[in-house]
Amino acid sequence: MKEIKLSTEVAQEVPDWKIDHHTKILTIGSCFAEVLGNQLGDFKFDVLNNPMGTVFNPLTICKILDSAVEEKRPNPALFLQNPDQIWLHHDFHSSQWAHGQGALDALLSDKLDEIREFLSETDLLVITLGTAYAYRHRKTNLIVGNCHKVPSDRFIKELLHFDQIMIAFEQLIQKLIPYNRKLRIMLTVSPVRHTRDTLPLNQVSKSTLRLVAHRLSEKYKHVDYFPSYEIMVDELRDYRFYKEDLIHPSAVAEEYIFNAFAQTYMEPDALKFMKEWASVRDSLAHRPLHGFTSGHLKMLKSLWSKLNAISRSVDVSSEMEEVERRIGEFPGM
Template identity: 40%
Template sequence: MERVSLPMMSDFRTVLHLPPLPGKIGIQDSVFTIGSCFADNLGKKLTDNKFSVAVNPFGTSYNPVSIHKQLIYAIANGRPSAETYGELNDTYFNFDFHSSFSTLNRQSLEKSISNTIEKQHSFLKSAKVMMITYGTAWIYERNENSEIVSNCHKVPGSAFKKSLLTQKKILESFETLHKQLTEFNPDLRIILTLSPVRHIKDTLELNAVSKAVLRLTCHTLSELHQNVSYFPAFEIVMDDLRDYRFYDRDLLHPSQEAIDYIWKKFRESYLDQSANSFIDQWEPISKALQHKPFQPESIAHQKFLKQTLAQLENLKGVANVNREIQQIKQQLIN
């Protein structure tokens, strides 16, 4: 459990101090992220820092049951049933997947989903860490078959029944997933997070109820399973930062500043020393690579390129920087 600094008279906020994760994440550990849009935020941070990451490959999904179902597709290398497909306004979609998969041709849709599942089946087999971010406990069930959908795809609301998942239902769903994951990849560690994004379409009161169900579930699962832990992104925003300054203009999503702070906390407690050392070396190089010179052939810029290339060569054995090395070499005159 994280420790909280009690405020002194000169303090104006409470700060969460996270305990270190047993078996911290290394720079060469592959990471799979899935769930709400907050999974994209953490996934992008890891990707930007040269980790091998599958970032929310099935698209944004918010409720636990749908997230678990997508993962089971990947583990089993399975395919969605015909009943999960639909069509509206000449666009074909699948109720178990995000609208980014939707196409004007059903065969293209099926192929895209199939290719994604197959690719993630291979990735998950050797992944070291899975980060699952739950967004809401509110679900939509299709009236015709009572199946929970991941995405409504703008189908009229009359086709669905909205309800709140119980903790029991989520736990049962997770246990089915966990059993298959453990058999498929025994070394996989699971980190649960609760998205700090507020779902006000459910009203603030019912959003709080939803988050409470999810938070209690995360706690229960981390107590039940040795390979499951909880990263308190939700508490960092709500109880540590606790200010609208750290929200985006919509007042619902964390700002970039908040995401950077969460990443800092994640680095401190969840990444090992070698990973943090690499990131410290990589960040200035990454910024240098984004530099757009006015005079690319100047002596000064060519010297800068050679220095950057030497730094990249030193990191080659730690992470895959081949693309960046090629990028620099293409700019060198001789």
């Protein structure tokens, strides 16, 4: 019988390097960077996950990483106070805020220092490119990362040119290479569609980002590309793989893309651990139907023993404390 395929499979090159639980990973970029970082963190990988919040355009991603490496402070001309008296900064996501300009400057500076310190030991930097559209702040004539709902007449929306993005990334890579000789960089184009730009212009934007990623991976041997966008639009070409907004991948799609990532880039031992850890997580999520039974106590003690064995290679202290707390709730314990 002839094999029937119901989707086009996206071929991936087999890398000459792999990820394990000793790999230090930094993610930065669009909301998909955070999704991937959360998935890796859930499986106990050592991840600093999108520490500055969502960053959509590539020039701001480069600016943040450059500021971290070069120990630059946030641009004082880009601070603003919103109507609720909250201080924000146009280079950073609204999750980075404070009640005063000085307090926000200190917060952002600490976060940049954290990135710089982590980058010095990072094995893999994952950069997720969201859109090639960006906003130029009229007053300073600078490309910024976030408009923070400021009136639109204070910005100019523009499609970044391929050369603009390439120059920024090449300058960044040439700083990162001597800063951390072992660093590998993985680029990916976010599968989230930016429909506010219209679907035709979203495709122009994604195409620009994809060409940048391709050229960089061709030019630099330590830069790779992971086809999350291609997996979404080819292997998962159906609206059932989107959330209700028809823009963001569903949980099933996110898991599918992460599995493709894991199968390509992870060591066999790491994959084996992930399978075991999924079982442990299911046990942790279990809640007894009949209260304090001997069977449930036995399960908790068995779970603690599994976690204790795992703790020799991976930090599971919080999970062990939670199991100990549940055991301690039993009468007479």
